[in-house]
Amino acid sequence: MKTLRSLKPTLEETTVFLVAGKGGVGKSTLSCALALSAKNLGHKVALILLNPSPAANTLKAGLENNPAVAQTATNPIEILTLKPEEVLIDYLQDHGLSALGNRLISSGIVSVIATAIPGIKELLILAKIKQMERSGTYDTIILDSPASGHLVTFLSSPRGLAEIAKVGLLRTQADEVAALLGDAKRCQLILVTLAEETPVEETVQTIAKIKELSNISLGPVIVNGVVPQRTLSAATRSQIEQNASGSPEFAAFSYLGARREMQDQNLEALTHKLQEIPSFRLPFIFTDEITFAHEIALGDLLLDLSEENNS
Amino acid sequence: MTDLSDESNRLIADESLIDLVNTKQVIIMTGSGGVGKTSCAAALAIGASLVGIDTCVVTIDPAKRLADALGLDEIGNDPVEIQTLGQGKLYAVMLDADATFDDLIVRYANSPDQAEKILANTVYQNLTKNLSGIQEYMAMEKLFELHNDNRFKLLIVDTPPSANALDFLDAPRRLIGFLDNKVFRVIMNTGPSFLKPVSFATKAVLKAISRVVGAEVVDQAVAFFQDFEGMQDGFRARAEIVQELLRQDQTAFVLVTSPRGDTIQEAQEFGLKLIGFGFRIAGLISNRETPDFEKTRISYGPEIDVEQHDRKILSQTLTEMKDLRSHEQLQLTKLTRKLEPPRLVHIPTLLRDVANMEDLAQVAKHLLSENKKT
Secondary structure (H helix, E strand, C coil): CCECCCCHHHHHHCCEEEEECCCCCCHHHHHHHHHHHHHHCCCCEEEEECCCCHHHHHHHHHHHHCHHHHHHCCCCEEEEECCHHHHHHHHHHHHHHCCCCHHHHHHHHHHHHHHHCCCHHHHHHHHHHHHHHHHCCCCEEEEECCCHHHHHHHHHHHHHHHHHCCCCHHHHHHHHHHHHHHCCCCEEEEEEEECCHHHHHHHHHHHHHHHHHCCCCECCEEEEEECCCCCCCHHHHHHHHHHCCCCHHHHHHHHHHHHHHHHHHHHHHHHHHHCCCCEEEEECCCCCCCCHHHHHHHHHHHCCCCCCCCC | CCHHHHHHHHHCCECCCHHHHHHCCEEEEECCCCCCHHHHHHHHHHHHHHCCCCEEEEECCCCHHHHHHHCCCCCCCCCEEECCCCCCCEEEEECCHHHHHHHHHHHHCCCHHHHHHHHHCHHHHHHHHHCCCHHHHHHHHHHHHHHCCCCCCEEEEECCCCCCCCHHHHHHHHHHHHHCCHHHHHHHCCCCHHHHHHHHHHHHHHHHHHHHHCHHHHHHHHHHHHHHCCCHHHHHHHHHHHHHHHHCCCEEEEEEECCCHHHHHHHHHHHHHHHHCCCCEEEEEEEEECCCCCCCCCCCCCCCCCCHHHHHHHHHHHHHHHHHHHHHHHHHHHHHHHHCCCEEEEEECCCCCCCCHHHHHHHHHHHHCCCCCC
């Protein structure tokens, strides 16, 4: 497996990116950073959310309020929130159920249909994305996907539906979405993780499940929050260990070093298990709050534009 | 410390959850995904058993390591006793939402035949996966069932990470709404007779739905609602009892967060909603804090001869960690000012994942330490 230095070729090759990962790994922030990277390449970008995210709010406010960015922005980022229930209602109304009043629809028939047919909401979200891709309006489409617990259900919806619907409109949709997911030139799944034990393990499990599922093209795995490797000269180390091992400076330094050491073990395990799947590392940001400036910096790192070296 | 945190510190009576485990019967751990809620629930249970309280912890979808740490091999609906060194007994359950729902069907069905029909229906089988909040509802069901179990005095319930933080409160209502679906009652002509004239129109609707989604699906849905007829009342009554249990004095909500901007924001929304529903937050756990490196008083002064380059690395690292910590504490202070939890526990980032009983006991020490406040 290799560690990528830049996602530029990936962004240039493929249109749709499904960004996924467990809660707390920075999936939404990465989606925003990736959108900024694509914008940087001059792409027309759509960022699709299923739930409002603080990261996307930061991005939106940043794009609107930052005159420097607004000026250079030849292609803005369109942020869209898709509500599964609404997509389903739209679909039903487009296909002969317009006679049903909105009241009747909202009174529960939609939830009955959504429950009776596993994966219909998920399929229709993916079908919507496929339609956007086919329209040719966007160079890059990024979906901030559901948390990985639901991810497998989400991605297996075309196959599940193809089993239920043998023929008809839904079947056509399912087949077309399956074709999109299986074509690495059109769509890639980007998994985000941390260099911690449990997230690494879960990422490997998710990949195994996804491979079992069907033909879904996996893009690079993004490892977020890798703490910097800092070293002291041997002379300094022995000086401090003898005279100031209890100092706050050394405590902080040792702590960071121990974290990096632990992360290295996890990174090694991940590298080993990913086999041919490439990965990309993003550095830990020493902040509790990701600002628009951080999103831009992360976007630059994804394209290897930053001067800061982060091995 | 800033004035802001001094002020909020006055509001916090306690930096331990010890009196909660001593006095409550049910502790519900809430919070958004990825904050270590399940580990905290397990650690709290272990801590409680170590101080002599017979405890049961209900976990939902624990990471494999945590399940291993607890000695749980598989999900099941019966509490498994876990060996600890404490005086109190410790039990754990990994919730199996599907099995819990099946149990409910069997319990409320009028006949074994009715139960069997429902369990075999594909609409029912999809219900657990597709109706949001079912898992949450089943966690509450489990809570109700276990709270009458006299093998333990304290029940600690982990809640599933959900997009909508309060799904576990809202789920029973939603399930009943679904089961009571008027549209389908009308379609099936099981409603009052004055509704019958609309059946012609609704048949047309049914036909239209069939055209889009397939006749088989519609047939199954109709069969499901027919089979379910009469069972709604049992579910409704049960949901009300669970709601009541959640509001009792012996029940406490503990909110888990990590001190990062986005999770703090989620915790705040979550907490305010809970308060809005009339619940009180008995405790707040701030998990995975950047440690305080300045507790130590040993100075690293200019008298030590260290190269300029290394000196810079050392001071930069300390500055970054200090800034990170002070930002975290500031966020936390803002949160406690909003939610006013009477208890706040700080847990520093551990250098490795919780891997065994000792690690969990370590976290438990933070949760249940005697009042550290001076």
